[in-house]
Amino acid sequence: MWKIKPPIVFPQEAKYRPVLESLVPTDPMSLFNLKRGSPEEEFPYLRGNHTFMGRFLTLKMYTRQYHRATQSGVIFDDIIRPGLEEPDDLTGPKSVGCLAGDAQSYILFCDFFDRIIEAYHDHKMSKSQESDFNHDNLKGGDDFDGxxxxxxxxxxxRCVDDFCFPTHCSRGERRKLLTLAKKALEQLSEEFPGKLYSMEKLTEDQEEMGLIVDAPSSSQFRTGVARDWPDSRAVWVSKDCSLGIWINMEEHIKLVTMRSDANIAEAFKCICINTLKLEALYKKLRHPFIWKQHLGWVVSSPADVGTGLRASVRVRLPHLFTHNRLQDVLKRLRLRMENTDELDVYNVSNVPTIGFNEVSLTQLVVDGVKLLIVMEKSLENGQSIDELVPMQK
Known part of the structure; x- marks a missing residue:
């Protein structure tokens, strides 16, 4: 019987421990003859750091990761740099505060990443991730109150197998990723016409068409996500402007569908059909999207692993936004609400991306938005919303 509290065992850490021990190399920094001290001397300053990284990182954990490096040379300090550059404030939303440098990072540093993913997504890592792109399984989403x-x-x-992630990839890798994307999108365009626009050659005429790209943020430059901007960055836009595919931005590939109405069922259908097509094309090119059974679709940010899917609806909610139970309601619905540039209009989207398949996540947003609209109508009529507060999703 334990006289003290037993140590926490994270399933992925136990599963991968033999692999981890075999992958511990000589400190790669020593190859460059740099003066790197002990873990105690190098441990970062975390006071006032409100990211999930800052919440979980201890000297013991830092020491365990200190002499590990992936085969492409990612070390633990590379992983935690985003949270040190952007420590978040006490009152705002909390970011994960870390980015993987490659897919192997999630295995080699699994005892760190597992904690981050479990806490951020409220998800147990012992569960396997499932995927479902059958858009016919979605119920509703085309009948919101306009x-x-x-x-x-x-x-x-999505991220592509055999390539480092944006924070760590070389110029050559990034250019190869763009070449791959061109080949895949040429084939996609045969049945779904579209055109590829290079960020380097974006003209004023194209900007007038709506292709306005904001410059990367200072934190993206500092963490390496925007390194060498705009080299090898591009966007493919379908002829009917229903789909945009971004290449080498925050991730290797990002498919985006925006609609001027709130028919999220049609938007989800467009994403499902074209993600499956693009996945098949990349497999044909022998560079599939990265999938791990316990993580699902693997991307650089732990905030997006699992499905990599974000579904959002812009909703007018002037009364509900100021209600004292709003945060409790959003937490139970597993949604977030963010300000937009329009008065009393807010962007409602899913918080987790893992632990649900793609249909279930979109259903979470559909059902949640419907309930928020019902609550808003009740408040407009001077009625209480207490009986409408849902159970935890």
Whole structure:
């Protein structure tokens, strides 16, 4: 019987421990003859750091990761740099504060990433991830009240096998990724016409068409996501403007569908059909999208692993936004609400991306938005919403 609290055992850490021990190399930094101290001397300053990374990182954990490096040279300090550059504030939403440098990072540093993913997504890593792109399984999403629901967006992020992620990839890798994308999109365009636009050659005429690309943020430059901008960055736009595919931005590939109405069912259908087509084309090119059974679709941010899917609806909710139970309602629905540039209009989207398949996540948003609109109508009529507060999803 334990006289003290037993140590926490994370299933992925136990599963991969033999692999981890075999992959511990000589400190790669020593190859460059750099003066790197002990883990105690190198441990980062985390006071006032409100990211999930800052919440979980301890000296013991840092010491365990300190002499590990992936085969492409990613070390633990590369992983935690985003959270050190952007420590978040006490009152705002909390970011994960870390980015993987390659797919192997999730295995080699699994005892760190598992904690981050479990806490951020409220998800047990012992569960296997499932995928479902059958858009016919979605119920509703085409019948929102147009007086409240204004527009919608669905996006899916993917990373390509055998390439480092944006924070760590070389110029050569990034250019090869663009070449791969061109080959795949040429074939996609045969049945779904579209055109590829290079960020380097984006003209004023193209910007007038709506292809306005904001410059990367300073944190993206510091973490390496926007390194060498705009080299090898591009966007493919379908002829009917229903789909955009971004290449070498935050992830290797990101498919985005935006609609000027709130028919998220149609937006989800467009994403499902074209993600499956693109997946097949990349497999044909012998560079499939990265999938791990316990993580699902693997991308650089732990905030997006699992499905890589974000579904959002712009909704007019002036009364509900100021209600004292709003945060409790959103937590139970597993949704987030963010300000937009329009008064009293807010962007409602899913918080988790893992633990649900693609249909279930979109259904979460559909059902949640419907309930929020019902609550807004009740408040407009001076009624209480206490009986409408849902159970935890």
């Amino acid at each position: 007086d409240y629901a204004i527009s919608c967006e669905v996006s899916v992020a």
